Amino acid sequence: MPEKQIEVWIEFGSPYTHIAVQTIEDKAKNAGLEVAWRPFLIGAIFQLQGYTDTPVNLFKPKGNYMWRDMVRQCQSLNIPYKKPTIFPINGITAARITTAADDQPWQGNFIRETFMSYFFHDQDITNPAILAEALGKAGCTDIEAALNTATLPEVKNKLKARTEEAINRGIFGAPSFFVGDELFWGSDRIEQAIAFAKS
Amino acid sequence: MPEKQIEVWIEFGSPYTHIAVQTIEDKAKNAGLEVAWRPFLIGAIFQLQGYTDTPVNLFKPKGNYMWRDMVRQCQSLNIPYKKPTIFPINGITAARITTAADDQPWQGNFIRETFMSYFFHDQDITNPAILAEALGKAGCTDIEAALNTATLPEVKNKLKARTEEAINRGIFGAPSFFVGDELFWGSDRIEQAIAFAKS
Numbered sequence: 001m002p003e004k005q006i007e008v009w010i011e012f013g014s015p016y017t018h019i020a021v022q023t024i025e026d027k028a029k030n031a032g033l034e035v036a037w038r039p040f041l042i043g044a045i046f047q048l049q050g051y052t053d054t055p056v057n058l059f060k061p062k063g064n065y066m067w068r069d070m071v072r073q074c075q076s077l078n079i080p081y082k083k084p085t086i087f088p089i090n091g092i093t094a095a096r097i098t099t100a101a102d103d104q105p106w107q108g109n110f111i112r113e114t115f116m117s118y119f120f121h122d123q124d125i126t127n128p129a130i131l132a133e134a135l136g137k138a139g140c141t142d143i144e145a146a147l148n149t150a151t152l153p154e155v156k157n158k159l160k161a162r163t164e165e166a167i168n169r170g171i172f173g174a175p176s177f178f179v180g181d182e183l184f185w186g187s188d189r190i191e192q193a194i195a196f197a198k199s
Numbered sequence: 200m201p202e203k204q205i206e207v208w209i210e211f212g213s214p215y216t217h218i219a220v221q222t223i224e225d226k227a228k229n230a231g232l233e234v235a236w237r238p239f240l241i242g243a244i245f246q247l248q249g250y251t252d253t254p255v256n257l258f259k260p261k262g263n264y265m266w267r268d269m270v271r272q273c274q275s276l277n278i279p280y281k282k283p284t285i286f287p288i289n290g291i292t293a294a295r296i297t298t299a300a301d302d303q304p305w306q307g308n309f310i311r312e313t314f315m316s317y318f319f320h321d322q323d324i325t326n327p328a329i330l331a332e333a334l335g336k337a338g339c340t341d342i343e344a345a346l347n348t349a350t351l352p353e354v355k356n357k358l359k360a361r362t363e364e365a366i367n368r369g370i371f372g373a374p375s376f377f378v379g380d381e382l383f384w385g386s387d388r389i390e391q392a393i394a395f396a397k398s
Contacts (some may be wrong), residue, residue, distance in 0.1 A: 049258045059248045061369040065384055072391065170260040185264060188387045192271065 003034040011042040011174035012091025018119040019187035020175035039095035100149035109138035210241040210373035211290025217318040218386035219374035238294035299348035308337035
């Protein structure tokens, strides 16, 4: 019998996705669930909503609140966090590397390391050297090959298709979770999504 | 020594405010906190954000999700809920009655009853007869006088000032909570707000 799955839809530039990424795999495993990582590009969805920038920057009070809330949430959950200097950031290279790594044992570790690079060590994750470091820490043994996947047309197309799938299935923000066709949005819905999967 | 306070900023047309309203007073009391009800008008803030309608209606996937999430959240919290037929609704009369009732023992009950009227019994809370019923259930003994407060210039001005205060203090959505100058947003931040007040 195949293990029950929770799809975790992530955007590398999304603050609240940092919280989900650093916590969900342990919680899912404890519940007997398999995590299926689904990187996508939130920018395409923000454009559909008519945003010209990340909503965090467009309406200052909401942005200010989110940064304060991130500090509080990460403190209470013991997640290392520091507000990045560069924001927003283009996570497309990290997303492509992850998309190409569905069969790699280091995929989850790479995601966590890359979010730590950006949301704790304040590093520029558009820089391949930073991603190479994250790949090494994650246990990838052929870093050059992994970085190279980001340039392959089939990987670019797979990520595009994933983003289209996100739109077609009703995703409008990150992080999002699917259990079957049931959608959950936001790092504060992880427990509900896992409970739903178990029920 | 005055009791520690949690300000609960509410909008009568806001779905997630229903969750806060039906649950927060018991939780606050258990924590030794006094609830200060702060009705305001979210429409003025949505206009500042450039919205021409409630964001729930402007971007369909987000709206669809919210209605589904409301069902799940209310089920898991045992809060009576039914999606209202009329949405959005103008909560200004209910907000004015509440604003005028800061010293009335029935204020909290009236808020809860009115949210039940709209978000469970699917009633039109712009109708004074519906508000009169809520006032009666809440224990108000002079219903006519309470309804009449909604027409008084000083009450209208007090509600306007409250909405301006909300904007000036960085509120951008409902429900919101202030503990001193610390802002919390959303029905899923009630526990954090109370924990912060106790710390």
